[in-house]
Amino acid sequence: MRVVDFLRALRDGEPLSAADLRTFVSGVAAGTIPDYQATAFLMAVFLKGLSDELTVALTLAMRDSGSVLDLADIPGIKVDKHSTGGVGDKLSLPLAPLVAACGVPIPMISGRGLGHTGGTLDKLEAIPGFRVDLATERFKALVRRIGVCLIGQTGDIAPADKKLYALRDVTATVESVPLITASILSKKLAEGIDALVLDVKVGRGAFMKTEKDARRLAKSLVAVGTGAGLKVRALLTRMEEPLGRMIGNALEVRESIDILRGCGPKDTTELTFALGVEMLLLGKKATNAKAARTMLEAAVRSGAGLAKLEAIIEAQHGDPKVVADPERLPTARQRTPVGAANKGYLKAIDSFALGLAAMRLGAGRSKAEDEIDPAVGIELLHQVGDPVAKNEPMAVIHHNQPADVDAVRAAFSIAPRPGRRMPLVIDRLG
């Protein structure tokens, strides 16, 4: 089929063959189909949608545009977790070692932060010496030896996704469920995993602002992931206020260590367990949620999870002593408390505003080339529902440059009555 006939059929909502779609995507990846035809394709998909079946074909074609890891010779069901991104979402850091400590191999390939959300790689790199750019063979060796490894996407993982994402970014075709689905899953499938737990976030700090949109994405991820041969489970989780107490890279490593020590904030601890339960179930290390939960709690109590984190850090050239002594992590020169403007109850904390504020401090990037300051960020002293006195500190800004205290203060809404805290997990799909 000629490219123009392919685009015409897509445009008119006529049936397309999976083979034609794969040929098209391969051509885009190889550069034999020019960008101007790729973007016409992207806009047509954005406006006309794409069936789950064709999204599977798109996903597989994107996966196959680069190298696909073969982990078949590592025993066990390989499981990964992916979050659609939120503010203070450091859960990969406690989750990967904790679930690995329970015997599930975790080959985790993560991304960097952009905009108001952080990225797992940036958080890991806040640990002095930690390397995320390991070669594939080393990655496989570590998954085999210690059961878990956390690295960044190499250049040859799903290059079609890289290319299409860059084009989506400049053509207003980012927020398309089939395109998001294919982007997420193509990279995860290239890891050679067997099963995937998805944390689909919804709310002001998330990519999807409404439950309806988030649910559509979660359903698509489950259907397409399953169609592509993965076992998939998705949790729909709330992202209105920031997750946990810390926003910023080294600060989030601290909180992750706290979670593994059993003294983390209630919300991040609970979500770590909720996601961990799904990973253990998919990894067939537990037959029911209760048993899985018990295993995770035991791995915290015994220190097995913490030890696994230490092993990861050591194997990936980081300073393993940060686990016992988090003071070895980078710290900011200045700490500025943010007092409550008036007396009352914390009704809401705007995670989007705090994510942007943290980014401006240097904890994140407004564009991909920006450098990260691992030490800076925002520490929350209160959560929604807490009473506060006038001028009582609600947060502490950790910074190395002048901070916009008012912007941080404005993210906290104080009301005469306590706000209602909603459960974090909204639904479970797949």
Next chain:
Amino acid sequence: MRVVDFLRALRDGEPLSAADLRTFVSGVAAGTIPDYQATAFLMAVFLKGLSDELTVALTLAMRDSGSVLDLADIPGIKVDKHSTGGVGDKLSLPLAPLVAACGVPIPMISGRGLGHTGGTLDKLEAIPGFRVDLATERFKALVRRIGVCLIGQTGDIAPADKKLYALRDVTATVESVPLITASILSKKLAEGIDALVLDVKVGRGAFMKTEKDARRLAKSLVAVGTGAGLKVRALLTRMEEPLGRMIGNALEVRESIDILRGCGPKDTTELTFALGVEMLLLGKKATNAKAARTMLEAAVRSGAGLAKLEAIIEAQHGDPKVVADPERLPTARQRTPVGAANKGYLKAIDSFALGLAAMRLGAGRSKAEDEIDPAVGIELLHQVGDPVAKNEPMAVIHHNQPADVDAVRAAFSIAPRPGRRMPLVIDRLG
């Protein structure tokens, strides 16, 4: 507004400002906005549409991407005619001299043929020596001196249209009413005309196959042309069978001379008058259709139209003697009659099939680079409704290479009863 925000608003059907649209199109024309954003724009316009108001802005931006002729110092209301293209549609050739002979200045910039339809420039170039590549100043001088000039689009007329058209062609975004409207009108507006008569064709030999689509295009052309400051009238005309008796460049020049002599086929003569009436009315040389028609008939009878054609040919370096002696036009070496397969009445003549057959003989182009053979084509001996005997010639193929007689024969449907001939002019808009 950033390009990506502009595309997002377009994509979401949110209001766009005419200024932003003009900036976008200027950027595309200048090359500061890359093709991959232009094609996302084209696909979004294709799928979401564009208001008449914004199509005016698009049209003006495309016009202003190149040079715009200023004919203000030529007295009179400058009028042009544009046809959306059909098979055997040679009407510009008799129409321009005839209307000019009645005193309306006609600055006509035409195109070349592609696919199954011919182009005015190719027909003119069938006249030995005829030049369509005159410089702007010479073009203006001729419109002033003899009242009419027919040239091709120069490189600096609406370059944005050239660029966008090439991108539409490879992204399945050709058949979009606002994009077609802007493409046609931007070039016509660049001629510096005051009024425009449009011949919007509908049927199997036309670009628009259904009356509904053709009517939508005609309405859009009238609304947008008017919005851009032109006086516009559109005729919706039938293009099922070929127009007139001749298909092919020199053959169509012959038929045009016949029309100006008063001995042309009934259908092309009538349509020439119908379009000429509108041009005289817009040019304010007649106050009503009847008076306009009388003027045109007089210009045929007196030979004024024919003399004007002779003057055009002479001024544009062609051999003016072809008017008195059409045998001077190029002729094909072979003439092959096409006999009726059986006895009956001509029920239909497939103009699309004959247009393609003529193209394959060399009368047209399958791609822009193809060379034209001016001599070849198809001469129809019968029209719909005529009785034919078995083996009676229905057409003559004029060719210099082996001809596919069966393909031409297959374009004629013969039935036991005569087909109904429908009136050529379906409606009049504007």
